[in-house]
Amino acid sequence: MTLLPTHTEKTLGLVIDLDTCVGCHACVTACKGWNTENYGAPLADVDAYGAEPVGSFLNRIHSYEVQPETGGPAQLFHFPKSCLHCADAPCVTVCPTGASYKRVEDGIVLVNESDCIGCGLCAWACPYGARELDPSEKVMKKCTLCVDRIYNENLPEEDRQPACVRTCPAGARHFGDLSDPESDVSKLVAERGGFDLMPEQGTAPVNKYLPPRPKDEVPEFDILAPYLEPVAEEPQGFLGWLDKTLERIG
Amino acid sequence: MPQPKLDTSPKVSDEIRKTTCYMCACRCGINVHLKEGKVAYIEGNKDHPVNRGVLCAKGSAGIMQHLSPARLRAPMKRVGPRGSGEFEEISWEEALETAASILKPIRDTDPTKLAFFTGRDQSQSFTSFWAQGFGTPNYAAHGGFCSVNMAAAGIYTMGGAFWEFGQPDWDRTKLFMLFGVAEDHDSNPIKMGLGKLKKRGARVIGVNPIRTGYNAVADDWVGITPGTDGLFILSLVHCLMKAGKIDLDYLARLTDAPCLVNADEASDEFGLILRNEAGKALVIDRRTGKPAAFDGAGVEPDLSASWRHAGFTHRPVLHHMAERYLTAEYAPETVAERVGIDAKRIRAIAADIARVAFDEAIELDREWTDFRGVTHKKMVGRPVAFHAMRGISAHSNGFQTCRALHLLQIILGSVEVPGGFRFKPPYPKPATAHPKPHGNAQPGKPLDGPHLGFVHGPDDLLINEDNTAKRIDKAFSWDNPMSAHGMMHMVISNAHAGDPYKIDTLMMYMANMAWNSSMNTSGVMQMLTDTDENGDYVIPNIIYSDAYSSEMVAFADLILPDTTYLERHDCISLLDRPICEAEAAADAIRWPVVEPDRDVRGFQSVLCELGGMLGLPGFTNEDGSQKYADYADYIQNHERKPGIGPLAGWRGEGDEHGRGAPNPNQIEKYKENGSFWISHIPEDAEFYKPWNMAYQDWAVKTGIFDAPTPYIFTLWCEPLRKFQLAAEGKHRRSPPEHLKKRYAETMEPLPVWYPPFSDADERFNVHALTQRPMAMYHSWGSQNAWLRQIHGRNPLYVPTKLWDANGFAEGDWARVTSPHGEITVPVMHMAALNENTIWTWNAIGKRKGAWALDEDSPEVTKGFLLNHIIHELLPSKGDGLRWSNSDPITGQAAWFDLRVKIEKVAAPKESMPSHPAQKSPVPKAPETVKQKVGS
Amino acid sequence: MHPAPSIIMFSALSGLGFGLLTMLGLGFPEVSGWVAFIFFAIGFALAGGGLISATFHLGHPERALKSFTQWRSSWLSREAWAAAGAMAVMGIYAALIIFTGTRVAILGWIGAALSLLTVFTTSMIYTQLKTVPRWNHWSPPVLFMSYAIVGGLLMAGQVSVAVPFLVALGVLQVFAWVDQDRKEAASDTTLATATGLGHIGTVKAFESPHTGGNYLTHEMAFRIARKHAQTLKIISVILAVVIPVALLLLPFHHLLALLAVVSHFAGVAAQRWLFFAEAKHVVSLYYGR
């Protein structure tokens, strides 16, 4: 299945709000918990209590500092990153075994672990660092978009969403069909100017990021000045004002 | 090749058991999925009022906590020297006999010789009940080193605080200002709240020297100089008062702003509130122009009129406020440099607050009746909300700074109104409705009353006639008179010094006092192991209950191993620190969703047993037998007062809530309901709670009060003034000479700002802070295989200016020196940081041998604690006295006063100071973790 | 990129091996009998050894056969086919020569073409990766094949042809390095496009997601210091080109020729090490490296 489908019936993916993510890592461990117990081999950790613990995670939170060109204080952003389920997924086409594939029904990019030889080429081909070879099982691990949750009839309907979305306390992660312009996620992307990571890589990622709103723009004092128009400069004056005002109210 | 066939509907688990998370004090509801009887997966409970289904990183990694290799396995007695970590496992019979044989003689002869202190457990109403029965005055939980400034300032000012006592009206607030919060106890609700604000596009202003987490998503970041928030806030107050942008109606009706204060310096009651015979504060009633009790029916308090009484002029609190805050001392221009915020910006923020509070006011069509019997057609909201935590409270000026913030919210009229800050039951509750502290011990007798409480003047102090403290931590003494939560951080050093007296046994529960929760960690480890001239330990016995192989375990003589949170009963009670919401009362339980696979017992159950063995009242039946089989038995059957027990839900036959007889099926009922109980506050009682009779009646019905307890906010903190009067010699007792000046400067009845005490030494001019990492809980997180990969070490973050000045490069190390000591640690550059502040994540550094980690783990080799260079005492000032590094009023540990200097040094082998390994009392951890229960 | 020894050995050895097989297929030199056996054995040993070494890099070598399935899109799969094809054809060709003494020229040509094709497919595995700007370049196929041809000539003892080829290879290699530097510098993938935050100002990576390492940081965030790379480049040209040319220009002696081959191989190994160590994967931007 290393040829990409020419068309997918749906385009499921995540929309991640950089204006809202507080960098709490909840989605990281919720993802690890679900995907350890479910799809494929558990996400292992080697040297788990030692000097150099290394585990596979399908979702990690980076952070970046930006120094605005206009001066102003540096800004800090928490930046969640998991597989973007690219439409033109290079990780799929490079795979020699067909283990990597993109689903026709919803566009989810998956690894069929029993076919994976652990060559690592797909991880090389992914510009986003969205694939990690499991340190113990030695098969390629990546975000499954919780394919075993989103259709799972053993879960209540409201829970049929990815583990990371369900757990995100700040509500910075959204899940839906990005090919449907009427879906909540599509609307969010349209309203907030959702963008692609590394568009120049030509991967056509499905996941979108919502940009942070402009920061440190306290309304200019001039506009607000009337709100602080002094009624009194000193205590005595204040008491005079108080009397007058109370009379008016009373 | 066709697409592989996928099972998209795999079975999720065999069974879901609902209980309450405990990787922190937020207490979210969790669904624990079991497969083959084992914990397979943990997710949030969508019906739970606290978290609505979300979980944080720790909660989601709970399974790794539950399976931690650091779990203690059986009771242990120390066989090597203290601190070595050499133990022998013993039976529970032996452990309990040993404990009883130590405790019994203490109780029979001198109960003060036991100091029983607990950490961040959530059963303080239970542990204190036990300690009270035992009779020792030396009981407290961790509040004194945590956030007592926040709690006490809130309760003394408005009958509740931020913390767990209240929350912003997330659904209606339009401008939210956050002071000094990295994570908070209300972890998930704050994140959910911020998410709501973001969704609505409401504005968030973060005031914090460090721009991470919540402050990173804030629309505006105010990178304030640590320790100066009080000044900044009072400057906002200055601007707002000067512009008349204050809610006069609110101030007049609902606060003490109109209350009459003796304004004559010549009077012995100068600064005290004028009261009638019944002790009620007096105001001038605008209807009559005469004084009237503030709460008289229909009284219309006058904010302006003064009154002469007994030859002394009495002026309303608001007059005093005008006098204090309108002076140039608080003008933005005056404070700008000190607080590190542009004067223009201070004004702009004040103006924006005024605009939102008054121009964007909201009104709810809800009729309500106040305590004077006046009915109001609408509920008026000022949609500006504030929240703050340890960033402002963990300073030596924290109590007054927290009060300043409450003053700000109150003059805006934004407390307990739509869009503002709202209390969660059992708050609002005025300071006067809380008990006073008790500390009179008698051999073989219970204590004369509850340990902790609120003092209202020198008469309430726990001191002997010679002014010495009754308590080992010196709480409620002249040193820190209003230390409402005790002063756990002083216990070990006082016990070691034998000041105010020596003790025999230190019993601790769930507090890593030999490491991250102590100031002066290296010193504390020494005190715990120090011996006297006979070679005996200076602190003779240490009994400790922990669930894991923490640093503290190595310093105890007897270990009572606790269960983990999935293996025990717990109760998150209205008597204690419940899980209420602004719109509901709620409490919760934990229950053993799996049985322990080790020889461990829930500590509360152990206390039930010990209570029986020692014959403590409350824990024994009339025939002397043990009263409660275990904690679950206590939870269901204990009654504090007739009809009031630890849990409010399903009492009586299961149909009574709040009040009712004990119900033997209560815990089952909780389990059926997802382990929590919730009772919603009626709509007309949801706001204006302190004054709203509908709320007061509901609170009585729910068992929160015995009678309606309406009150007004107290901007004028009279107890403080009483202590000042004592210092001025106008009271029967007076504080020791050396404290008098400090009383005058710090115990002002109106909020003031004074520089943090550590600011005195110019050589140490860099602020050093810690923050809680969202994905770690204090020291416990490191035993979690998933979480420790996120925070396996903690660099010292250095702002650009200091980074360049020291010529730092990636990978460099620095020596950080305080007046007390030095540490050598790795550095990292951070731009979004106050230019004179360095910081690190809290409690990542670990001691070798602890937590079942390899000895070359990054937590050990690169991680570090700032605590080594924070002393529990201030540097000596040459007056022969060592002042405690605490808030002078409440005794809150001043963690964030730390001042240092920093210099580049060659990288050592590992971060310094390094301590020798303690022997691990648990087997070596596995190499690889491949957790999966199902196939 | 992390210079994994197994991959470096694979690419260097198999390049040399398929180079030799190419020469043998083309009939340089025309060998027979036990001489042919030795030549072919060396060729197969190098090419096969390289392939085996490559499997050390696999998480599941036992499933290696599955890699034959995706030839329609995957260069790695094509490499498997090409290698198998080359080995098979050359095997028959060699067997005929060794055991029957007949040299079926057409088989040799096909085998030679498949051998070179194998090298080409190997190079395309790298060249196709947009994620590594240094590789996503004309040079890997040209260089890999050139090295294979030159190595083949050396192994095959084609001294007179080898010398000018070696010189040309040296020039080509230097030019490729310069042009790769240019390509990498001109890459339009930056931390600004990686994060989409560039419109606000200058983006800088703050903290890694985890304090510990992970597969990606081990595998891809490796990068050799520029200074060391320069030195290593000089050494690799001296070993791969200068010394062999000097040795070959001396009066011919088997020992000298052997030394030339050894030196060349060491140079190729150094070049391949650099090929990885110098390559910057765009994911390293996310990790601030």
Ligand SMILES: Nc1nc2c(c(=O)[nH]1)N[C@H]1C(S)=C(S)[C@@H](COP(=O)(O)OP(=O)(O)OC[C@H]3O[C@@H](n4cnc5c(=O)[nH]c(N)nc54)[C@H](O)[C@@H]3O)O[C@H]1N2
């Ligand atoms: N530098 C610096 N130091 C600080 C602070 C700071 O901001 N900066 N903050 C201070 C504050 S506010 C606090 S509250 C303290 C916190 O300090 P501590 O309360 O000491 O924090 P923990 O590390 O959580 O230690 C609690 C102990 O409880 C044990 N434990 C965990 N679960 C259980 C259980 O189920 N049963 C039992 N019996 N034991 C259990 C853990 O193993 C651990 O040994 O740290 C203080 N120290």
Ligand SMILES: Nc1nc2c(c(=O)[nH]1)N[C@H]1C(S)=C(S)[C@@H](COP(=O)(O)OP(=O)(O)OC[C@H]3O[C@@H](n4cnc5c(=O)[nH]c(N)nc54)[C@H](O)[C@@H]3O)O[C@H]1N2
């Ligand atoms: N994940 C997680 N959650 C926790 C805990 C934990 O260990 N981990 N611990 C729990 C406990 S015991 C507590 S007490 C709470 C504490 O929760 P927080 O109050 O959030 O405590 P800290 O993380 O110490 O954060 C203090 C914040 O104040 C800032 N600060 C310091 N000095 C100043 C100042 O002078 N002015 C201003 N404006 N800001 C300042 C610091 O930069 C930091 O951001 O968290 C609780 N929740």
Ligand code: SF4
């Ligand atoms: S993000 Fe990476 S792994 Fe995911 S589809 Fe795109 S290229 Fe493939």
Ligand code: SF4
């Ligand atoms: S590692 Fe597995 S999934 Fe990735 S390319 Fe190789 S075989 Fe395909």
Ligand code: SF4
């Ligand atoms: S969608 Fe599922 S697999 Fe993907 S990051 Fe979220 S939790 Fe992990």
Ligand code: SF4
């Ligand atoms: S859970 Fe949500 S807020 Fe937390 S790191 Fe993930 S995306 Fe960000």
Ligand code: SF4
């Ligand atoms: S905030 Fe996290 S750790 Fe704390 S109770 Fe909730 S889920 Fe558990």
Ligand SMILES: [Mo]
């Ligand atoms: Mo705390």
